[in-house]
Amino acid sequence: MASGSIRVDKMDYIAYLHKDSKSDFGVSFPDFPGCVTAGKSLDEARRKAPEALAFHIAGMMEDGEKIPKPSKIDDLVADPARQNAVAFLVTTDLPKSKTVRVNVTARENQIELIDRLARQAGMTRSAYMVQSATSGVAHKKRDGSRRRSMSVFSKRGKPRMTKG
Numbered sequence: 098m099a100s101g102s103i104r105v106d107k108m109d110y111i112a113y114l115h116k117d118s119k120s121d122f123g124v125s126f127p128d129f130p131g132c133v134t135a136g137k138s139l140d141e142a143r144r145k146a147p148e149a150l151a152f153h154i155a156g157m158m159e160d161g162e163k164i165p166k167p168s169k170i171d172d173l174v175a176d177p178a179r180q181n182a183v184a185f186l187v188t189t190d191l192p193k194s195k196t197v198r199v200n201v202t203a204r205e206n207q208i209e210l211i212d213r214l215a216r217q218a219g220m221t222r223s224a225y226m227v228q229s230a231t232s233g234v235a236h237k238k239r240d241g242s243r244r245r246s247m248s249v250f251s252k253r254g255k256p257r258m259t260k261g
Contacts, residue, residue, distance in 0.1 A: 106191045110167045112146050113182035114139070126187070127173055128165045129153050136219065144219045146187045152221070154189060155196040164191060201226070 115123040121135040122142035134149035136142030154164055173179055203211075208222075215225035 107188055108167055108191055109186045109188050110150060111170060111173060111184050112150070112187045113179055113184055114142060115182045124149065125178065125182075126150060126153075127176055127178060128168050129157075141219050143185070147189055148220055148224050150187050150189045152224070154191065159196060 110126055110128055113125050113127065115125065116139075117123075121137050122139050123133060123135045124142050124146045126132045129150065132149060132153035134142065134145040136145050157164060170184060173184070211225060212222055215222050218225060220228070
């Protein structure tokens with residue numbers, strides 16, 4: 098294992114997709130009572146499910162609670178919450194390390210942009226920032242960015258002209 102990497106176990110948990118008339122699409126998890134999310138569309142609810150589950154599990158881990166093993170669909174046949182719901186699997190990573198809270202300093206317009214992109218992705222700010230950082234998006238973006246190289250500045254704000 099590379100130094101600095103975090104070991105994770107992938108787990109598949111059963112989720113129930115609910116839709117009542119005049120409501121959004123709801124998702125609940127029989128193995129995690131109280132863990133719910135919703136979306137205006139089926140796709141949005143499905144996209145939010147892994148984030149909601151991961152956040153719930155992280156809270157349980159921080160509180161020192163035991164994370165249940167995933168139920169089997171056969172075990173849930175008689176579950177009344179499954180009535181009028183569609184069962185589907187949600188994969189989550191169970192980190193072998195503790196979740197920590199950090200403070201980030203950024204310009205206000207950068208935070209507004211992050212928040213807007215996170216909302217569009219159906220994610221929280223933290224989840225969006227972590228996913229962006231760990232997916233390599235930041236490195237790909239930087240390689241093709243329009244940023245000026247710092248070496249062209251001789252003094253703050255004044256570009257150095259080079260003869261060519």
